[in-house]
Amino acid sequence: MLPTPTKFTLVAGAGEGQTPLNAFDRALLEARAGNVNLIRVSSILPPGAEYVEELTLPPGALVPVAYGATTSTTPGDRIAAAVAVGIPEEGFGVIMEYSGHTSRQEAERIIRQMVEEAFATRRLELKKYMVRAVEHQVVRTGAVFAGILLWY
Template sequence: MLPIPTKFTLVVGHGEGDKKLTAFDAALLDAGIGNMNLLRVSSVLPPKCAFENVFKLPAGSLLPIAYGSLTSDVPGEIISAAIGVGIPEDPSSFGMIMEFSGFCTKDEAALKVEEMVREAFAMRSLALKEVKVKSIEHKVERCGSVIAACPLFYETTGGGY
């Protein structure tokens, strides 16, 4: 069993490539997570998980992450992604992470993800203290991609987990 993450942050990125996968890779690099091994997780923020503005892990690190992404090869198309985290009133309780991607503006994506966070808290009868949201949009040139993500990580001690 892996240890429970103690830290989280929100990142967004966008990029262009010749192919869909390389466009997605460019978005990952722009978000600062392109050199990590991503372990996609569902949408639960661990109890007592603290927000950090920035994080740094060695290349190749295993990184639990919730994310929404979208890639398009239609020039001129607007694509967006948003990530939202609900922080519970009770710090010993868990929170919720919601992600969204679509053909809309970043403001529309941010609104949708915030609505989903609020609904998830209501469904669980959890008291909500705060919602953190980050979003991004991109106008496709040839093949573009966007990502909005919530990396979950651990206290670092000397260059790793």
């Protein structure tokens, strides 16, 4: 059985590279999520998980993360990624991820609606809302990444 994470943080970054993967790697590094192995998880924040401004992650660690990301090879494209978490008074939180060819403001608007719908579906009352988003205008090959890193 895997342990349940007890800490979380929200990160976001953008990057340019020679290839989409290199651009994504730079976005991860800018977001402070590089040099580890990300394990993509679905969107539930464990009950009692504590928010921390920054996590100290050992290189090569296996890190659970819910994230949105996109890349583009079209110069001038505007791309954005956002993550948000809604937290009720008690119990688990709900994480949502979004990315697309849009502005940061539009990504933040869309993700807020996503969290509100998730809470309504679960009949939970939203007590705390946190969001992190990033926007990038592509020069050659660009990427954006926004994630909620979970840790122990």
